[in-house]
Amino acid sequence: MPSTHRADRIDARILTALSDDPRATVMAVAERTGLSRNTVQARLSKLDDAGALRSFERRIDPAVLGYPLQAYVLTNVTQRKLDRVGAALDAIPEVLEVHGLSGVADLLVHVAAKDADDLYRVAGDILNIKGVKRTTTALVMREMVDYRVRPLLDTIAE
């Protein structure tokens, strides 16, 4: 469903400017990028018409909501029940995201928790889902490289 859209140099410059200052107005972006206000406005509406920008929720840190602990739960699933397990995971509030993988595990479940006990409980909830065979929990201890796309933007902008 997403992104038949491919960002070019100009889009990259706009996105870079927005990364520098997410609350920047269209005018400010235009100034920063040396583009006209019209162009920036047109590009931006194309970008979000195309659904190129993901949910604002991505910018919300669970820690601020009182969930300072994060962990990744590698999950093995009885194959036929993948969808059911997905639905069950979706119903757990502490589940931030779930990726279907090829490789070591079937699912990578990203969870947040209030504290160690809470995490233990959530991990238990996941293990109790019918169709889940095995889980391995890895606690996030440090953010070594914070999510960034800048290097990719830079290669596009040359």
Place this chain on the structure above:
Amino acid sequence: MPSTHRADRIDARILTALSDDPRATVMAVAERTGLSRNTVQARLSKLDDAGALRSFERRIDPAVLGYPLQAYVLTNVTQRKLDRVGAALDAIPEVLEVHGLSGVADLLVHVAAKDADDLYRVAGDILNIKGVKRTTTALVMREMVDYRVRPLLDTIAE
């Protein structure tokens, strides 16, 4: 450095409104939440003074930048060299984020790639870092639950 800040019901309502419409103006948020413009403005400036909102880059989908493939590389590292490995990973453009873990692996490296060959190359780059002992690559095949914080926001907002 982050978040001595803890969001309350009002913050949660504001954040929810912004999730519904990321480009909403302060006025629109005030209307949607039934709060006054003053309050919304004050809350928002507190939120970003406190650094409660993470980088705008989180909203940029690598797929739009021409990197439609994503993978997680579980990495085992010679412990003493963790920082050096972190720095080396930081230098690889295709590395989106790196988490330091407790558990199965030492590092969880999230990478993007243009295609299968590109991914293979990136995985090789990681494995070639001095201090990296072993890697396991898991390709992301499906987004089963897209990143979301809504359920957590809802519990706060009651």
Place this chain on the structure above:
DNA sequence: CTGCAGATTGAGCATTATGCACCCCACTCC
């Protein structure tokens, strides 16, 4: 080389939003 379609730009204009200051009120904690 010529010409076309799409993108970029500059300008204008009515409408809204912003940032800030000031004041008031309700609630809580001493």
Place this chain on the structure above:
DNA sequence: GGAGTGGGGTGCATAATGCTCAATCTGCAG
């Protein structure tokens, strides 16, 4: 009772927005 905190209301000068129109300026096919 008094001080402090946080939400709400109002006003105002300045700035941004959304939109349209017309004029270049591309890239590219013929």
